[in-house]
Amino acid sequence: MSFTVEEIHNALKNHEFQAFYQPQYDAVTSRIKSAEALVRWVKADGTVISPFFFVPLAEESDLITEIDWYMLEQVCRMLQKQKGTKNPVSVNFSRLHISEENFTERLSAVADSHSLPHSLIEVEITESAMVGEGDKILQWIASIRNAGFSVAIDDFGSGLSSLQFVKDVPADVLKIDKSLLSRNCEDEKERIVLESIFNFAHRLHMTTIAEGVETKEQLAFLRTCGCEKIQGYIFARPMPEDDYLALCRLHETSEEPMDILQLQSPTSAVNLLMSVIFRRYPLVIFSNLTRNTFYMMAYQNFTSTGCPSAGMFDELIVHGTSSMHPDDKDSFARTFDRNNLIKAYKSGKQEISLVTRQLGDDGIYRRVETTDYFVKSSSSEDILVITLCDNLPE
Ligand code: C2E
Numbered sequence: 001m002s003f004t005v006e007e008i009h010n011a012l013k014n015h016e017f018q019a020f021y022q023p024q025y026d027a028v029t030s031r032i033k034s035a036e037a038l039v040r041w042v043k044a045d046g047t048v049i050s051p052f053f054f055v056p057l058a059e060e061s062d063l064i065t066e067i068d069w070y071m072l073e074q075v076c077r078m079l080q081k082q083k084g085t086k087n088p089v090s091v092n093f094s095r096l097h098i099s100e101e102n103f104t105e106r107l108s109a110v111a112d113s114h115s116l117p118h119s120l121i122e123v124e125i126t127e128s129a130m131v132g133e134g135d136k137i138l139q140w141i142a143s144i145r146n147a148g149f150s151v152a153i154d155d156f157g158s159g160l161s162s163l164q165f166v167k168d169v170p171a172d173v174l175k176i177d178k179s180l181l182s183r184n185c186e187d188e189k190e191r192i193v194l195e196s197i198f199n200f201a202h203r204l205h206m207t208t209i210a211e212g213v214e215t216k217e218q219l220a221f222l223r224t225c226g227c228e229k230i231q232g233y234i235f236a237r238p239m240p241e242d243d244y245l246a247l248c249r250l251h252e253t254s255e256e257p258m259d260i261l262q263l264q265s266p267t268s269a270v271n272l273l274m275s276v277i278f279r280r281y282p283l284v285i286f287s288n289l290t291r292n293t294f295y296m297m298a299y300q301n302f303t304s305t306g307c308p309s310a311g312m313f314d315e316l317i318v319h320g321t322s323s324m325h326p327d328d329k330d331s332f333a334r335t336f337d338r339n340n341l342i343k344a345y346k347s348g349k350q351e352i353s354l355v356t357r358q359l360g361d362d363g364i365y366r367r368v369e370t371t372d373y374f375v376k377s378s379s380s381e382d383i384l385v386i387t388l389c390d391n392l393p394e
């Protein structure tokens, strides 16, 4: 797919560029804390074109600066709709803005014209753009921050800049590039590099955001590094404005919920009770249907085929279905489909139970009763489910 500068120019004039929003989540509580605005070219027929196909050309022709200002305008309008929000949005600014006269004045003027606190806007500039700019970049960043906006260094680790250089950049946020994360973060050397980067950023009082987080292994490792925020498909993809607004409302209406991954340390009496439950039910799963997450509280089963211990509920059901007898696959997938469960809960059901045959490591099918108990969260509107699996006698 390739375009001409004129086509991009016309698209901008015809308001075909739209801001999509990718939420950034608190690494510990899994709550939305902020978002990044990402440009999308939405054609009249609804086709959505990724910036990958037009941003490089727009950068060659200076058009990118107009697109960036247009995006800022869209972001400010969106923020105005979120009256009183505390969630800032970051906007990507090309390196060409570094030489723009009165950049900070214009930034302030746009935010002020929408009556927005400057703290709600973050300026994102990629690491590679900073290299070779010398002191100019430091002054540019200082002036933006002096006006009350925050500044993020984007794609850290993807370019050639050194820690030596970044230590002098007075940014608020360091965004760790996805290229530094392998799928499972298992490599010892990779871990050492990442731990050092987080340590370095924290010692310089920068907030860290990991970009492109896709797997629960990455998430678990990033949590141990003290990474503050997560942006990645594991939580959400970039989405249109209306979807982002709806998602924020959902998060705002519920109290700060206890992260299901933190529910592992109940008091001793509850612990004892749990150990009895685990004796009776070899498989106990705690899920949040609203947020599409699960946490396996106990897992001793006759199938050891690596089921993840935490992750997305939808994937858990796909995994479960794969180990069922061919004749039971359909009913299992249908019964425990997340949307069907939510419907059942809304229609007043308290629990749902199904007996299926599941394949063991020894190649033998055993009868298993899976029961989902709906429970209401005390702190939010989320629909929770506790799943107990029971091995039935033959
Ligand atoms: P970026 O600023 O580093 O944005 C992050 C990119 O990573 C986005 O791609 C996002 O969709 C993608 N991403 C997020 N989570 C994941 C994940 O879990 N896995 C994978 N594989 N990818 C993930 P997108 O939206 O295609 O944007 C690409 C680049 O285009 C941006 O990289 C940014 O450099 C540029 N760009 C986007 N919007 C603008 C804009 O308004 N102005 C300027 N100047 N550049 C922009």
Ligand code: MG
Residues within 6 Å of the ligand: 036, 092, 124, 154
């Ligand atoms: Mg960015």
Ligand code: MG
Residues within 6 Å of the ligand: 154, 155, 175, 177, 211
């Ligand atoms: Mg990035």
